[in-house]
Amino acid sequence: MVLGPIHIAIDGYSSTGKSTLAKALAKELGYLYIDSGAMYRAVTWYLIQHHIAIDQIEEVLDDIRVDFDQLQRICLNGEVVEKEIRQMEVSEKVSEVAKVAAVRKKLVEQQQGFNQSVVMDGRDIGTVVFPSAQLKLFMTASPEVRVQRRYKELQQQLSSITLEQVRANLQMRDYEDEHREVDPLKMASDAVVLDNSNLSQEEQLQWVLRLLQEKLNITV
Ligand code: CDP
Numbered sequence: 001m002v003l004g005p006i007h008i009a010i011d012g013y014s015s016t017g018k019s020t021l022a023k024a025l026a027k028e029l030g031y032l033y034i035d036s037g038a039m040y041r042a043v044t045w046y047l048i049q050h051h052i053a054i055d056q057i058e059e060v061l062d063d064i065r066v067d068f069d070q071l072q073r074i075c076l077n078g079e080v081v082e083k084e085i086r087q088m089e090v091s092e093k094v095s096e097v098a099k100v101a102a103v104r105k106k107l108v109e110q111q112q113g114f115n116q117s118v119v120m121d122g123r124d125i126g127t128v129v130f131p132s133a134q135l136k137l138f139m140t141a142s143p144e145v146r147v148q149r150r151y152k153e154l155q156q157q158l159s160s161i162t163l164e165q166v167r168a169n170l171q172m173r174d175y176e177d178e179h180r181e182v183d184p185l186k187m188a189s190d191a192v193v194l195d196n197s198n199l200s201q202e203e204q205l206q207w208v209l210r211l212l213q214e215k216l217n218i219t220v
Contacts, residue, residue: 006031006117006218007132009125011185012139014173015150017196017204018121021139024205026119028220034114036122036129037094038074039107041085042066044094046076054093058102066107088154088161091169095176098123104182123177126188134216136191137208145197146170 008031010022019035026033046064047057065077073080084090097103104124111120111129120129126136141149151166177185187193192211196204212218 005115006134006216007130008119009130009133009136009188009191010119010121010139011123011126011137011187011191013141013146013185014170014177015146016139016141017149017201018139020201021137021194021196021204021208022119022121024201025208028205028209029117029119029218031117031119032114033072034068034111034118034120035074036107036111036120036125038082038085039066039110040098040103041090041094042074042076042081043103043107044090044097045081045085047097048089048093054096054100057097057100061102061106066110083157086154086157088158088165088169091173095173095180099176099180099182101182108183123185124183126191127186128183131188135212136188137194138187138191139194139196141195141197143167143170 008022008025010018012018019037022035023033025031043064043066046052046060047054050060052060067075069075069080073082074085075081108124108129111125114120122129126133126138147163147167147170150170151161151163154161154166174185194204194207199207209220
């Protein structure tokens with residue numbers, strides 16, 4: 001029996017299906033779902049829209065309010081920006097923005113403030129945001145599977161996007177995320193690895209539900 005809010009941390013490389021799994025898991029368990037990457041993307045979208053250079057972020061940080069509405073859609077200063085933040089333009093800048101210590105401090109504090117059971121996905125959830133999370137997963141998949149997944153997703157919005165563009169963006173972000181100074185992407189020592197290269201969405205969900213039952217005696 002686990003008392004108090006349950007924190008489930010899902011970290012890993014880009015396009016490994018973290019959000020898909022986190023969303024499904026939160027739904028099954030009736031927990032809150034927080035896409036921490038969407039928060040970094042929303043800050044990035046603000047900078048793009050207002051033509052603000054990365055070295056000026058700190059001056060405008062107090063003007064940026066990022067949160068989620070009742071439907072768990074990401075909002076920037078009160079406006080839903082789900083679609084805008086997935087644009088390639090944002091993907092190209094977000095890892096630079098996520099390097100800035102002041103940005104991380106602001107968003108990490110906000111993430112730690114969700115005072116209820118939550119499934120949160122990102123890069124530093126098990127290491128920095130919730131180091132005592134009751135369950136930590138580290139997701140990975142083969143590079144080609146990841147590129148194909150993201151390519152399919154993006155092509156629905158922008159048919160001119162190429163496989164090469166997607167591949168270059170994923171490689172760049174993986175490198176930047178792993179090598180930044182503040183809170184880099186790394187696996188928590190007590191995380192369980194989930195390689196979903198050959199798993200369907202339903203299979204990976206069932207895998208995690210079994211793990212939850214074994215580790216925490218939580219059943220749905
Ligand atoms: O594209 P994908 O869904 O894999 O990435 P995301 O979760 O939307 O995150 C976008 C970017 O935000 C990442 O590439 C990181 O640079 C940054 N990020 C971070 O630094 N820390 C987090 N907890 C989540 C995302």
